[in-house]
Amino acid sequence: MGSTTTAIDSPQLKADLEKIAAKVSAFVADYRGKLAEMAQGPEASAKLGEAVGRYEALSDRLGRVVIYSYLLYCGDTSDPVRVKFYGDMREKVTNASTQLLFFQLELNRLGDETLMAAAGEAPLSRWSPWLEDIRKEKPYELDETLEKLFIDKSLTSSAAWHRLFDQTIASLRFTVGAEELAIEPVLNLMQDAREEVRREAAQAVGKTLTDNLRIFALIANTLAKDKEISDHWRGFKDVADARHLSNRVEGEVVAALVDAVEAAHPRLSHRYYALKAKWFGGDALDSWNRNAPLPSMPDKNDTLMLDFSHG
DSSP: OHHHHHHHTOHHHHHHHHHHHHHHHHHHHHHTTTHHHHTSSTTHHHHHHHHHHHHHHHHHHHHHHHHHHHHHHHHOTTOHHHHHHHHHHHHHHHHHHHHHHHHHHHHHHSOHHHHHHHHTSTTGGGGHHHHHHHHTTGGGOOOHHHHHHHHHHHTTTHHHHHHHHHHHHHHOOEEETTEEEOHHHHHHHTTOSOHHHHHHHHHHHHHHHHHTHHHHHHHHHHHHHHHHHHHHHHTOOSTTHHHHHHHTOOHHHHHHHHHHHHHHTTTTHHHHHHHHHHHTTSSSOOGGGTTOOOTTSOOHHHHHHHHHHTO
């Protein structure tokens, strides 16, 4: 815990956060409400290129902060120090993102001909793929006030429910034999070479998750409703449209992939499970044997000993 506390309280992180706040304020002062004017004239590419370059650098710094805090949090989602740190960093990054929100909205308000003319020359041409990318989001963007509301509310809506799920999963304990295990070790037991161990682990997982079904149902239903509200306001027609847009892939392509995979189920997954059931001496595969090692595979410990014996 000492090293974690030191990392959280490091002067370098504090200095980086102060630099980010100063740079965000300067960026807003330099560019807010000015992009349309900058996009005119022979220096449009140079002026917009400098602005996009600064925006990219800021986005990179903000991304590093949130990724660092998230990875630290994932190391122990039950640690209140890490939980608070992750929440604090998310809030700071969200506040900065809210201030920077204007930039993409103003870029997308520029006419296609004006923006692409500037992007056809250096230095802005370096970011032309990104500019084309954000144009795809233009039909689903709201006015700036509503966009700010969506960002600010994310801390108390979807992000909060994701954190509740992570912390609930981390706090669960599963009884296997005389032991009380967390989620990771009990899932590892479901790959144990002994069937009785796999069965007991699977039953423990089923019992504990069933006992907590109410909170998981609440989380799932709330997240689903949150997405439905967002999709309605943005004008997405299908539940998967926002994900397709985020992945930059057409819905028809994903549908074709799903159809191909489902058509191959009898030839691949169904056939494999039938074979595996036969290897375990049954007509159907028990749920606790899905991830089991094949009966003919040597024990991991025996393999390890063999490796050492040849060393």
